[in-house]
Amino acid sequence: MKILVTGGLGYIGSHTVVALQQSGFEVSIVDNLSNSTIDVLEGIAKITGITPQFKFLDLRDKSEVHHYFKSHKEIDGVIHFAASKAVGESVENPLLYYENNVNSLVNLLQECKKQGIHNFIFSSSCTVYGEPDGLPITEDAPIKKATSPYGNTKQISEEILFDTSKVSHLKAIALRYFNPIGAHASVEIGELPLGVPQNLVPFITQTAYGIREELSVFGDNYPTQDGSCIRDYIHVVDLADAHVVAINRLLAKKNTTAFEVFNIGTGAGSSVFEVIQTFNQVTDQNLKYKVVDRRPGDVIAVYADTTKANTVLGWKAKFSLADALASAWKWELKIRKE
Ligand code: NAD
Ligand code: WQD
Numbered sequence: 058m059k060i061l062v063t064g065g066l067g068y069i070g071s072h073t074v075v076a077l078q079q080s081g082f083e084v085s086i087v088d089n090l091s092n093s094t095i096d097v098l099e100g101i102a103k104i105t106g107i108t109p110q111f112k113f114l115d116l117r118d119k120s121e122v123h124h125y126f127k128s129h130k131e132i133d134g135v136i137h138f139a140a141s142k143a144v145g146e147s148v149e150n151p152l153l154y155y156e157n158n159v160n161s162l163v164n165l166l167q168e169c170k171k172q173g174i175h176n177f178i179f180s181s182s183c184t185v186y187g188e189p190d191g192l193p194i195t196e197d198a199p200i201k202k203a204t205s206p207y208g209n210t211k212q213i214s215e216e217i218l219f220d221t222s223k224v225s226h227l228k229a230i231a232l233r234y235f236n237p238i239g240a241h242a243s244v245e246i247g248e249l250p251l252g253v254p255q256n257l258v259p260f261i262t263q264t265a266y267g268i269r270e271e272l273s274v275f276g277d278n279y280p281t282q283d284g285s286c287i288r289d290y291i292h293v294v295d296l297a298d299a300h301v302v303a304i305n306r307l308l309a310k311k312n313t314t315a316f317e318v319f320n321i322g323t324g325a326g327s328s329v330f331e332v333i334q335t336f337n338q339v340t341d342q343n344l345k346y347k348v349v350d351r352r353p354g355d356v357i358a359v360y361a362d363t364t365k366a367n368t369v370l371g372w373k374a375k376f377s378l379a380d381a382l383a384s385a386w387k388w389e390l391k392i393r394k395e
Contacts, residue, residue, distance in 0.1 A: 059083040060304060061132045063116060063165065064139030065109070066093035069180065069237055071101055071246045072297035073136060078105040080301050085129060087114040088139065092251065100245035116161035126168040134176030134304050137165060140210070144184075144354070145255060147207035158210035159217070166221055173226070176307040178300055181215055181231040183289070183322070183359055184208040192326070193362035196233070196318045204354050215318070222315035230303045230312070235289035235322030235361050237296050239381035240388035247388035248293075257332060258290070258382065262389035265342045272344060274329050276351035281358055285329035289322035289360035292376035292384070296321055302372040313369075322361030323374040332378070339383045 060077055064070045065086030071093075074084050078101070086098075086109050095111075102108040114125055116139050126132075140158045141147070147154040162179075169177060185208065186194050187201030203209035218229040238258040240247030253269075254260045263269045277284035299321045306312055327335070333344050367373045 058133045058308060059085065059131050061085050061087065061129070061135045063087050063135065063137045063161075064093075066090065066095070066097040066111075067138055068248045069234070069293060069296060070136075070138040071097050072241055072293045073138070073300045074101050074109055075104050075241065075246065076294075076297040076301050077304075078107050078109065082301075082304075084109040085132070086111045087116070087125065089113065089115040092141075093249070097246060103245045104241065104243050116164055117157060119164045122164045122168055126172050130172060132172070132174050134178070134307060135165065135169060135174060136178040136300055136304060137162065138180050140180065142207065143255060144205045144207045147205050147210075151206035154206045154210050158207075159213055162214050162217055166217070166227065169227065170225055175226045175228050176304060177218070177227060177229040178303050178307070179214060179218055179229060179231045181233045181318070182208070182211045183233050183235045183320070183361065185212050185215065185233060186359065188356045189359060192358060193324060193360050194320065195362040196320055196365055219316045227315065228307050228312050229316050230307065231316070231318045232299055232303060232321045233318060234296060235291050235320070235359070237293045238290045239292045239294065239376070239384040241294060242384060244388050244391040247385070247392070249392070257329065258385050261333065261336055261344060262385050264346075265336070265340065265344055265386065266389050266393055270345065272333070272346040273349040274333075274346050275349060275355060277330075277348045279351075279357050281328055283328050283330045286355055287326040287328050287358035287360065289324070289326055290332065290378055290381060291322050291374055292381040295323075295374040295376050299366070299370070299372045302370055306370065319366045319370050320361040320363055321366060321372075322363055323378075324361055324363040325378070326358060326360035327378055332382070335379050336382045336386070339379045340386045
């Protein structure tokens with residue numbers, strides 16, 4: 058079976074390519090390297106012993122996408138990661154986000170339809186829930202008005218998939234990721250944020266390494282147990298495995314509706330202070346931090362109800378927060394040595 062992985066040189070995509078290859082799939086990657094480097098291909102090959110097929114392709118280019126599909130007719134399914142993902146940047150440049158995240162999806166789906174490719178996995182996000190009314194969040198929780206153009210592209214994309222699946226042979230699964238962190242145990246691949254990291258864990262590892270002076274904790278006066286925000290941090294290797302399970306579900310025609318949605322998290326919420334404390338424990342560091350004002354747009358607490366993923370999809374996270382943070386630290390140490 059051959060799977061096309063868009064954005065397969067990115068953070069989550071590269072871990073998923075490894076998991077797919079280790080499960081016996083043949084993988085073709087397309088990526089425009091807008092947020093990744095070609096070296097990732099080597100990392101994947103070092104882990105699996107197989108260099109996946111790679112084509113430089115910008116999915117916004119409708120005619121290039123058409124040519125790609127015309128010359129790659131043997132694709133059994135698509136896992137679509139390629140997108141722009143920086144929330145703050147999306148507020149400043151919404152058109153980039155609508156163009157990249159929405160047009161790329163439409164271009165891909167049009168070609169899938171032409172080529173008779175029916176199996177499609179989409180990278181969605183817990184951001185579609187906004188500030189939830191109840192916790193943990195189930196998949197049928199209401200979709201609140203998006204707080205950023207990025208979040209809106211995920212909501213629109215899910216609607217595009219739903220609408221298309223109603224009137225075509227498309228079978229799609231949207232995986233709503235919670236907060237992916239960590240790196241592959243081999244430390245051949247991991248997260249490579251450009252510039253100053255916006256996300257908590259890369260900021261922590263860079264601070265511990267001495268690249269950043271101290272971590273700013275965005276608020277300690279939220280209505281949570283210790284006053285800091287709560288998230289569901291999921292090891293990227295667990296997340297990658299969820300894609301293998303999801304594509305197998307579609308290939309085996311086990312889906313119950315043409316468009317399905319699953320929360321992909323651990324089911325456990327951790328506060329910012331808990332993350333710092335766990336990081337210190339597993340790495341023997343004493344992370345420097347200070348509490349600053351709340352970051353605008355942050356939701357207070359969000360973590361997944363994973364019942365549907367566990368029982369219907371048949372996937373469950375295996376790694377703990379400590380495992381994930383230890384792997385993130387090992388990765389930071391490795392990339393700084395290079
Ligand atoms: P990433 O930036 O590391 O990977 C995305 C990859 O897509 C990059 O290699 C980039 O070069 C490529 N790409 C972007 N636009 C492209 C285009 N037009 N044509 C071809 N390639 C293109 O991001 P990631 O963290 O691996 O995220 C993967 C997906 O998961 C994204 O859709 C993202 O929105 C979603 N997601 C990420 C998170 C997270 O916290 N990392 C959480 C929820 C959802
Ligand atoms: C986690 C917690 C911060 C940095 C974002 C996107 C979301 C999804 C995942 C794609 C929060 C706190 C952070 C720092 C801090 N991406 N924090 N100091 O905001 O939950 O989600 O990435 O879909 O859409 O919004 O993740 O890692 O930025 O923050 O105190 O320097 O850490 O306030 O509570 P977030 P994050």
